[in-house]
Each structure stands twice: as structure tokens, then as C-alpha cells.
Amino acid sequence: MNDSVRNAGKEVVAEKTVRDTYHPVGSRAIAGALARTKYSPSNHSDELQSIRCPAAWQQWGDWDNGHADS
Amino acid sequence: MTRLVTSAPSLGVAVPIIKVVSDFCNLRCRYCFYNTRDQLIRTVMSDELLEKFVVEYMELFSGHLFFIWHGGEPLLAGLPFFERIVELQREHLKEGQAIKNVIQTNATLIDDEWAKFFKTHSFKVGVSVDGDKESHDHFRLNHGNGGSFDYVMRGIEVLRKHGIEPGIIQTLTHDNTARVREDFSFFTNILGVKRWGVNDFRDVNAVNQAMLGQSITNEDLTSFLKSYIDMWLVQDDGALQIREVENFMAGIVGKKASSCTFNGECSRYFSLAHDGKVHPCDRHLNREELLFGDLSSQSLSEILNGPARLKYAEDVQTLHPDCASCEWQRACHNGCTAHRVGGISGKYYFCETRKSVFGYLKDKLEEYKRQERGGDRSDE
Numbered sequence: 001m002n003d004s005v006r007n008a009g010k011e012v013v014a015e016k017t018v019r020d021t022y023h024p025v026g027s028r029a030i031a032g033a034l035a036r037t038k039y040s041p042s043n044h045s046d047e048l049q050s051i052r053c054p055a056a057w058q059q060w061g062d063w064d065n066g067h068a069d070s
Numbered sequence: 071m072t073r074l075v076t077s078a079p080s081l082g083v084a085v086p087i088i089k090v091v092s093d094f095c096n097l098r099c100r101y102c103f104y105n106t107r108d109q110l111i112r113t114v115m116s117d118e119l120l121e122k123f124v125v126e127y128m129e130l131f132s133g134h135l136f137f138i139w140h141g142g143e144p145l146l147a148g149l150p151f152f153e154r155i156v157e158l159q160r161e162h163l164k165e166g167q168a169i170k171n172v173i174q175t176n177a178t179l180i181d182d183e184w185a186k187f188f189k190t191h192s193f194k195v196g197v198s199v200d201g202d203k204e205s206h207d208h209f210r211l212n213h214g215n216g217g218s219f220d221y222v223m224r225g226i227e228v229l230r231k232h233g234i235e236p237g238i239i240q241t242l243t244h245d246n247t248a249r250v251r252e253d254f255s256f257f258t259n260i261l262g263v264k265r266w267g268v269n270d271f272r273d274v275n276a277v278n279q280a281m282l283g284q285s286i287t288n289e290d291l292t293s294f295l296k297s298y299i300d301m302w303l304v305q306d307d308g309a310l311q312i313r314e315v316e317n318f319m320a321g322i323v324g325k326k327a328s329s330c331t332f333n334g335e336c337s338r339y340f341s342l343a344h345d346g347k348v349h350p351c352d353r354h355l356n357r358e359e360l361l362f363g364d365l366s367s368q369s370l371s372e373i374l375n376g377p378a379r380l381k382y383a384e385d386v387q388t389l390h391p392d393c394a395s396c397e398w399q400r401a402c403h404n405g406c407t408a409h410r411v412g413g414i415s416g417k418y419y420f421c422e423t424r425k426s427v428f429g430y431l432k433d434k435l436e437e438y439k440r441q442e443r444g445g446d447r448s449d450e
Contacts, residue, residue: 024441025306026434032308033319040325043400 083131084374085339087138087352088123090115090151092344094142097176097218099198100209100280101243101271114147115344117154119366123342124158126370132166139173140341140352145180149187156191170194174239176210177225178218185232197226197236199261201253205246209281226261238266242294243284250297258305267313267329268298272409272419288422295427303434318431321401334403337383340374348373350382353408360414382414390417398428 092113095102128135137155141147159169173188174196188195199222200206207217229236238257246253257263270286286294295314302315317327330336341352346366354360360382363373373379386407393399404410405418418424 023306024438026303027438027441028306028308029302029310030319030435030438032310033316034323035308036311036316037320037323037325040320040328043321043324043326045326 082335082338083133083135085136085138086123086127087140087339087341088115089140089142089341089343089352090120090144090147091142094146095176096143096146096178096212098211098213098215099176099241100211101241101273101278101284112146113344114151119344119346120151120154121158123365123370124155125162126365128159128162128164128167130371130374132164134168134170137169137171139171141174143176143179144173145175145184149183152187172196174198175225176218176222177229177236178212178221180225180228182228182232185228185234188229188234189232195229195234195236196239197222197229198239198241199226199257199266200240200242200246201249202256202260205249205253205256208245209241209243209284235264238263240266240268242268242270242286242291243281244271244286244290245284247286247290247294250294251301254298254301258301258307258310264307264309265311265313268294270420274409274419288420291420291423292426295423296430299427299431299434315431318401318427319435321398322428322432322435324400327401331406332402334387336407337379337386340379350379351408353406385414388415390415392417392421396425398425401428 092111094110094112094114137159139152139155155171159171163169171191172194175198177195177197187193198210200208200210203217203219206219206222210218210222212218212221226236238261240253240257257266270291271281272285273281274285276282295318298312299315302310302312313329317329317332320327321332327333330339337350339351340362341349341355342365343349343355346364347355348362348365349355349357350360350362360378362379362382363376365373368376389399389404390410393402393404396402402418402421402424405420405424407414409419410416411419
């Protein structure tokens with residue numbers, strides 16, 4: 001294998017690495033928050049939140065105690 | 071046209087917030103809504119009342135049952151009090167019931183014995199921390215006006231030693247809004263917190279003279295929350311959950327938020343004081359017109375099905391006329407009833423903040439979706 005081929009291969013690997021790890025700033029944060037909403041009922045539903053939903057129960061149980069303001 | 075929600079849905083499983091020691095506390099946080107009340111008298115709920123409550127509550131409801139233990143500082147009731155709680159719950163547990171105990175503490179009294187107890191009985195522990203030492207010690211003081219930060223950090227360390235990761239509640243005052251970056255950085259990078267919530271201090275009637283000028287305004291809160299959103303995005307940790315951001319996000323994507331002040335399910339909660347008085351929430355303790363009843367002389371069923379609670383549930387659901395044309399009506403539900411101007415039927419004080427932050431985060435979400443779509447195309 002000559003140098004040009006070897007180097008070309010490295011360039012391709014480097015480009016692939018950059019592409020694979022590229023995430024716009026905030027994308028992981030938003031994706032995480034969106035994923036957590038999937039256990040919640042719709043805003044238009046009369047279904048009650050949290051307690052019927054084990055996932056939400058586990059997720060918020062320790063501090064979401066009815067004192068949120070913001 | 072946006073439809074006003076006028077009828078109360080089923081109240082479902084009621085969630086008790088139990089003030090086991092009245093207002094008694096070993097700290098003297100300047101902003102505490104019990105600060106103007108007597109915090110020196112140790113008035114622990116009697117065993118008789120505790121048993122009556124646990125028995126009747128577990129008789130009334132099935133499924134997942136929450137017990138939220140509050141104070142004052144609930145640990146001042148003593149470990150035997152909590153051992154008795156667990157004993158009563160075990161004794162009266164029925165098929166189809168699962169119990170979750172939640173305790174909100176200042177963490178200064180936590181030692182190995184408490185931590186072992188919480189771990190053994192799967193208590194969820196919420197700890198009040200306002201930010202780094204400078205922010206925290208600004209208002210969270212002990213009897214001698216000394217800061218409580220170091221004691222709280224020691225308590226958290228003990229909890230973690232026993233495998234308990236506490237949730238954090240940060241209380242926001244006017245002064246602390248100036249330290250938004252320091253506090254965010256402290257929580258995420260130093261304390262290593264993955265989940266916390268923000269409560270804002272607002273003393274409507276300036277009852278607390280020690281806190282004049284510290285009530286959060288719409289401007290304060292809007293700026294603070296937008297800064298938190300920006301920092302949350304930059305931190306870019308998919309596991310990092312700031313309760314307020316999660317609540318706004320849920321509303322934007324048409325889902326129910328987890329918090330009672332967003333999802334309109336405030337009337338599911340009730341506050342039980344050490345003497346048996348039942349109110350909608352401990353934020354309404356001073357309001358005699360909102361007294362649901364007295365467990366020392368009535369049954370829990372009678373209180374929860376009584377006219378005062380049913381009226382409250384109806385009032386909570388009846389939105390302010392301004393909400394009718396608001397695109398965020400179903401995501402906001404006119405906020406916390408304790409912060410509605412002029413009473414339960416009034417408009418939420420932080421309405422402008424809500425609208426502004428919903429819009430801000432929605433823009434961020436749309437930008438994210440655009441980038442995601444762009445990313446998809448480049449990979450084709």
C-alpha cells in the first residue's frame with residue numbers, strides 16, 4: 001500500500017469520525033427531554049398525570065411534590 | 071377557538087402532603103413561608119392521628135399511593151415516628167397497592183441511621199439547596215444566623231454514601247437571580263445533580279418583612295428561566311432534568327406536564343397538618359376559607375368528598391377568561407392557585423413569564439427539529 005492510499009484512508013476515517021459524533025448544541029438535552037414526555041398523557045386527555053404511570057412516578061417521585069411555580 | 075376547561079376531571083388518587091411537625095424547624099430560612107409563624111414549638115403529629123390518617127387513606131385508595139412527608143423539618147419528628155409510619159403502612163397494605171414515601175428535608179440532620187432507614191424503606195429524598203455556598207447561605211440560615219450550606223452538603227454526602235441520590239429543590243429569590251450561572255454550574259458540575267426543580271419566592275402581601283424586595287417578578291423569572299434553558303442546552307446532557315424545563319417542554323409537545331402548577335391537577339393534592347387540619351396545599355395554610363376539614367373530628371372520606379374540596383377542584387379547573395385565547399392554556403392551566411392575583415379565580419401572576427418561556431423554548435425546539443432534518447439530508 002503506497003502512502004497516498006494509506007493517507008486517503010485516514011482522511012476518510014477522520015471524516016467519518018467527525019460525522020458520527022456531530023450533534024448540534026443542545027440536541028442531546030432536547031432529545032432526552034422529548035423522550036421523557038412519551039410516558040405522559042396528552043394535554044387534551046382527561047387522564048391524570050404521573051401516578052398511573054410507573055415511569056413518571058419513578059422519574060419525579062422524589063421531589064415533584066406540588067410546589068412547582070415557574 | 072380554544073375551549074375553556076370547565077368541568078373537573080376525576081380527582082383520582084389524592085396525594086397527601088403531611089406536615090408532621092407543624093412549622094417546627096431547626097433552620098430559619100428567611101424566605102420560608104413559615105418564617106412568620108412560630109417555628110420554635112415542637113408539635114409532632116400524635117400517634118393516634120397518624121394511625122387514623124394512614125388507615126383511612128389506605129382504605130380509600132388503591133394503586134400507587136404517595137405519602138409526601140413535610141414540615142417544618144420532618145426529621146425533627148424523630149426516627150421512631152417514621153418507623154411507626156412504615157409499620158402502619160405495612161400493616162394496612164392491601165392487594166393492588168404500592169406505596170411510595172417521599173420526604174422533603176433540609177438534610178442538616180441526616181446521619182447514617184436516617185440514610186439507612188431511607189434506603190431500607192425506599193424513601194425518595196428531596197433536599198433544599200439554593201445553589202453554591204454564596205447563594206445558599208444568603209437566606210438559608212440557622213438559629214444563629216449562620217449559613218447551613220456545609221451541613222447540607224454533609225447530609226447529601228451521607229445519603230450518597232448509602233446509595234441515595236436526592237432530588238434538589240432550589241428556591242429562587244430576587245438576589246439569587248443574579249447568580250444564575252454560578253448556581254447552574256454548581257448544580258451540574260460540582261454537586262453533580264441530574265434533576266432539580268426551582269421554586270420561586272413570592273410574598274404577595276409582604277407578610278415576611280425580612281424578605282422585602284425579594285419577591286420574584288415576571289422579569290426576574292423570565293430572564294432566569296431563559297438563562298437556565300440556554301445553559302441546559304449548552305450542557306447538552308440528555309439525562310439532565312430541570313423540572314421547569316421539562317414542564318415547559320411537555321406542554322409544547324402537547325403532553326401533560328408532571329407538576330401540579332402546569333397540569334391543572336392541583337386539586338389532587340391535599341395538605342394534612344400535625345393537628346388534623348386539611349387544606350388544598352401547604353401554601354394555603356393561612357386561608358381559613360380553603361379549609362377542607364379536620365381529620366381529628368371527621369373521616370378522611372368525609373373531608374375529601376366534602377363541599378369545600380369539591381368547590382376547590384371546580385374553581386381550579388375554571389380558568390381565567392384571558393386563558394380562553396391563549397395558545398398555552400392546556401400547557402399552563404393558569405399556574406399555581408397560590409399565585410393567582412386576587413384569589414383562586416384570579417389570573418396567574420407569572421402568566422407573562424409562562425407565555426414568554428413557552429415561546430422561547432418552542433423556538434429552540436423548532437431549531438433542533440430543523441437541524442435534525444438537515445442532519446438526515448446530509449446523511450442521504
